[in-house]
Structure formats: C-alpha cells, structure tokens
Amino acid sequence: MSNPSTFTEVAALIAEPARAAILLALFDGRALPAGELAFAASITPQTASTHLAKLVAGGLLACETQGRHRYYRLAGAHVAQAIEYLSAIAPLSAIVLKPQSREAQGLRFARCCYNHLAGQLGVAVSQALEKNGYLRAIDDKHFEVLPAGEIWLRTLGIDSRTLKPARQCLDWTERTHHVAGSLGVQLLSAFCDAGWLRRSKDSRAVLVTPKGWAQFKAQLGLDPRDLENLEHKPALAG
Known part of the structure; x- marks a missing residue:
C-alpha cells in the first residue's frame, strides 16, 4: 500500500x-x-x-x-x-497501559501531545490563560491571543505575533480542549526551559518541578489542589 x-x-x-x-x-x-x-x-x-x-x-x-x-x-x-x-x-x-497503572495516571495528569502540553495540566493551563484574559476562544478550533496575553507571553520569551493562530486540541483523557499548534509548542518549550516542567526520558509524561508549581500559582493562579483527581498526580520532579 x-x-x-x-x-x-x-x-x-x-x-x-x-x-x-x-x-x-x-x-x-x-x-x-x-x-x-x-x-x-x-x-x-x-x-x-x-x-x-x-x-x-x-x-x-x-x-x-x-x-x-x-x-x-x-x-x-x-x-x-x-x-x-x-x-x-x-x-x-x-x-498499552492498564487503566489505573502509575504510568497511565501520570500520562493523564500531564503529557506531551506532539510537542505541546496535554492532560489535566494542559487543560488547566489553557483554562487559566482564558480566565486571566490572555487567550479567548474565537471558534471551536482556535484561540486568539489577547493584548494582555501578548505581554505575558513575552515574559516567557514568546512573541505571539510571529506565530500562527493558536489551535485548540481536543484532549482525549479530559474531553475538553488544550492549547496546541505553534503556540502550544512554544509554551511547552518555554516551561521546560524555565525549569517549570521536565519531560520524562522514558515516556510522554511531563513532571512539574517545585519551581513550576510556585510559578503556575503565582502567574496563572493554578494550585495543585484545584486539579481534578489530584491524588493521581505523579511525584514532583527533583
């Protein structure tokens, strides 16, 4: 074929x-x-x-x-x-995974989806960006970066003006959207470069560092206690 x-x-x-x-x-x-x-x-x-x-x-x-x-x-x-x-x-x-295995739980919490952040954390970050007035859903496929979002993204070294419109990606574990496309790729890269996240060497799982939790709470109002099924959250990255 x-x-x-x-x-x-x-x-x-x-x-x-x-x-x-x-x-x-x-x-x-x-x-x-x-x-x-x-x-x-x-x-x-x-x-x-x-x-x-x-x-x-x-x-x-x-x-x-x-x-x-x-x-x-x-x-x-x-x-x-x-x-x-x-x-x-x-x-x-x-x-490939047992429904309640530790690996499956880790992938549901945070994972890479073709180089952007997915899972519970990916959805939570996307919703926080909307709540803070940084992004706005303009249809069922795309997000628009708002002026306040352009300013915030520049603090991460991201110039949204050079990127294509932010795409919505339907998260298969959470059944709602997270940020994908070129902006999603840049966000995951920036979070990792800043030491907020660390990609697993052995799977698609993403780990949140202590610095990452502090920054997500300070900058986006995200608290780990607010995330659904937090008891399944994998251990913090060292």
Whole structure:
C-alpha cells in the first residue's frame, strides 16, 4: 500500500493494536528506532518492521536514516491531531497501559501531545490563560491571543505575533480542549526551559518541578489542589 487515499485504508492502519501502540509511542514528536517501538508495542522486532513499513507506506510515519540506524516519527502534526480526536472517542492508552497503572495516571495528569502540553495540566493551563484574559476562544478550533496575553507571553520569551493562530486540541483523557499548534509548542518549550516542567526520558509524561508549581500559582493562579483527581498526580520532579 502506498499513500492510502481512502478513509477505510487509513482507519485499517490505525485500528491494528500493535500499530496503534507504535503511533502512541511517537505521540510526543520524538523519533525512535524500531527496537524501542517493538518494545512499546510488545511485539518482536521482525513484526515491528512489518508494521513500520506499512505505516510509512500509508503516510502515517516518516523514516529518517542516520548512518546504519533508522528512526521513525509521526509524519506530521495532522497525524497526531487525527489520533487525538479518535482517542477522544475511545482512548488508545488502554492498548498499552492498564487503566489505573502509575504510568497511565501520570500520562493523564500531564503529557506531551506532539510537542505541546496535554492532560489535566494542559487543560488547566489553557483554562487559566482564558480566565486571566490572555487567550479567548474565537471558534471551536482556535484561540486568539489577547493584548494582555501578548505581554505575558513575552515574559516567557514568546512573541505571539510571529506565530500562527493558536489551535485548540481536543484532549482525549479530559474531553475538553488544550492549547496546541505553534503556540502550544512554544509554551511547552518555554516551561521546560524555565525549569517549570521536565519531560520524562522514558515516556510522554511531563513532571512539574517545585519551581513550576510556585510559578503556575503565582502567574496563572493554578494550585495543585484545584486539579481534578489530584491524588493521581505523579511525584514532583527533583
């Protein structure tokens, strides 16, 4: 199959559990080798190679070669967005994670969604930006950055005037929107650079540092006690 042109062909590619697990493993925007993706999907390297070839041929993954190694990543933000919306109907995490596992809880609280912040924290930050008059939903797909938001974003080193309109992304665990698009990417990067957040090396989970909680409360009025199901919050980053 090469570049499937029908809905059913694309749906069939995503529907297979091992391929769905591979797509989820790449959901944070990283490029990973076949061995790591085989482990994530609980399949043999040989089986992973077959699935990866189908996903590349189907236009869902891209392959990058560095020396003798091949690295796979999502073909683009449009793929991540499609999976995110499908996951809002039936969460794909159930394929690779037990519903109440520590990892599943951590991913629900805060995770990377194609290089922007998702989960309970991502939604809470988005709602706080609206509450503080920094963003305003202009339709069911986009946010508008307001003048006060432009000023606040500049304190993080972000010039919103150079970015495309902020996109809304439907969060598949929270069933509501978080900030995505170029602004979402810049926000996650700024939060990490400022030491508020730390990305996990082993998964899509994001950890909040003590400095991060202090700054989220001081600047956005976010208190960890206000977040839903806080008892599932993972340990603070050191």
